[in-house]
Amino acid sequence: MNVLAITSSYPRxxxxxxAPFVESIVRHVAARGHTVHVLxxxxxSWSRPATEGSIHYHPYRYSPVRSWTPWGxxxxxxxxxxxxxxxxxxxPLVVLSALRAAGSLLRHGEFDLVHTHWIVPxxxxxxxxxxxxxxxxxxxxHGSDMGVSERSRSIGRATRWTLxxxxxxxxxxxxxxxxxxxxxxxxxxELIPYGADARAxxxxxxxxxxxxxxxxxxxxxxxxxxVGRLIPVKGFEYLVEAHVKARVVYxxxxxxxVGDGDLGEELRARARSLGAADSVIxxxxxxxxxxxxxxxxxxxxxVPSVRYExxxxxxxxxxxxxxxxxxxxxxxxxxxxxxLVRPGETGLLVDxxxxxxxxxxxxxxxxxxxxxxxxxxxxxxxxxxxxxWDLVAERFEAVYERVTLGQTPRV
Numbered sequence: 001m002n003v004l005a006i007t008s009s010y011p012r013x014x015x016x017x018x019a020p021f022v023e024s025i026v027r028h029v030a031a032r033g034h035t036v037h038v039l040x041x042x043x044x045s046w047s048r049p050a051t052e053g054s055i056h057y058h059p060y061r062y063s064p065v066r067s068w069t070p071w072g073x074x075x076x077x078x079x080x081x082x083x084x085x086x087x088x089x090x091x092p093l094v095v096l097s098a099l100r101a102a103g104s105l106l107r108h109g110e111f112d113l114v115h116t117h118w119i120v121p122x123x124x125x126x127x128x129x130x131x132x133x134x135x136x137x138x139x140x141x142h143g144s145d146m147g148v149s150e151r152s153r154s155i156g157r158a159t160r161w162t163l164x165x166x167x168x169x170x171x172x173x174x175x176x177x178x179x180x181x182x183x184x185x186x187x188x189x190e191l192i193p194y195g196a197d198a199r200a201x202x203x204x205x206x207x208x209x210x211x212x213x214x215x216x217x218x219x220x221x222x223x224x225x226x227v228g229r230l231i232p233v234k235g236f237e238y239l240v241e242a243h244v245k246a247r248v249v250y251x252x253x254x255x256x257x258v259g260d261g262d263l264g265e266e267l268r269a270r271a272r273s274l275g276a277a278d279s280v281i282x283x284x285x286x287x288x289x290x291x292x293x294x295x296x297x298x299x300x301x302x303v304p305s306v307r308y309e310x311x312x313x314x315x316x317x318x319x320x321x322x323x324x325x326x327x328x329x330x331x332x333x334x335x336x337x338x339x340l341v342r343p344g345e346t347g348l349l350v351d352x353x354x355x356x357x358x359x360x361x362x363x364x365x366x367x368x369x370x371x372x373x374x375x376x377x378x379x380x381x382x383x384x385x386x387x388x389w390d391l392v393a394e395r396f397e398a399v400y401e402r403v404t405l406g407q408t409p410r411v
Contacts, residue, residue, distance in 0.1 A: 002037075002111045005038045005116075006114065006125055007038065008073070009073050012045045018074055025396060035056070039098065039102055041071045042059040064093075074229070098125045102114075111133070113167075113400060114136070119139050119146070123158070130165075136406075137162075138399060139163070140169075140171065142172070147309075147310045150183070163183055167188065167403035168188040168403050171189075172194050172315035173335050174336070175312070193315055195390075195391060196317075196389070197389055198324045198388070200324070204293070208297055220252050224300045225302070225327075226302050227301070228318055229261040230267055233306060234306075236304060237267060238355045239257075239304045241355040243255040256298065264282070295327055300329075303318060303329060306334060312335045324379075328375035328379065329379065345375065346378050347375055
């Protein structure tokens, strides 16, 4: 098939940690013999070739000044959940530019369908473009897009309009699909969790040892890792608090927070105020290809996601990657995490925003290395056997086949 994929985030260069799950979907769909044209906003950081095998990139210009490209790639969001106010004036230019670029591609190519990532802002763009060229529309939700749609009356109307025209809606969690149903998704709704590649998380032992030395970790330390943007929905403030509580019992604990974001300075100040500055390590943003080593350094990976002002992660990619790396998880009962983590088998689940329960779970795994190993092995096997990106691509391919054949009855 020939697919037009529309997205507002994508890795802009080799190693960019921005929206790697979108690239993984595109790459693995293309690897199944399909051609994917990716339409996305221009970025001054973009440094990829125009074509990578059967993947073709089409950055569209939307800003009157080429050096000013603040839209997309997580740069347009405040706190990871809402569009920065100064950028609302830019939104009409973005939409018009994207529609013009999509129209040009669809007029000059034989496409089978349009696949948009994030219903906000790309859903209406995809719906208009697909409608003008009589093509089916597939919408993939990722999390923050549904929060925006539920909280804004005007954006909610655009979302309902888009969902009414979508031949299929996919999401990485049942929670997102149910919320889409309430907003009007009435045709094919398909649960397609993200995947991971177990082979990609086999870190080099020498690199891991060098990283431990660089982070100042000793052989007796039990390392707890949190990986992701330092923004409210990730819940890292509760992880810092839980770490302080757990360290009273296990002083050998070290917390490594991998990533950066709007809350970076606030979290650092919080660690200092709790007397944990010497045991909480902030790495800042790291390149994508460094993540396997950081996960290998960890004994426990914590994903403390929370609901924040109506926003929630769909399914944090780091949870799957930690499992692929053979690490046990401690995660909150939020979004798609309860559907992923098998309590007692691949990790432990706790209530969101509960630092006491989170600390108890960390201490449980800290004192049971055999349990950590067993859970890590089980998680890795689950990824390898049931949640590889190859299998994810198969499921998207099946959705593509259904919508192009018109097999999407209302449900």
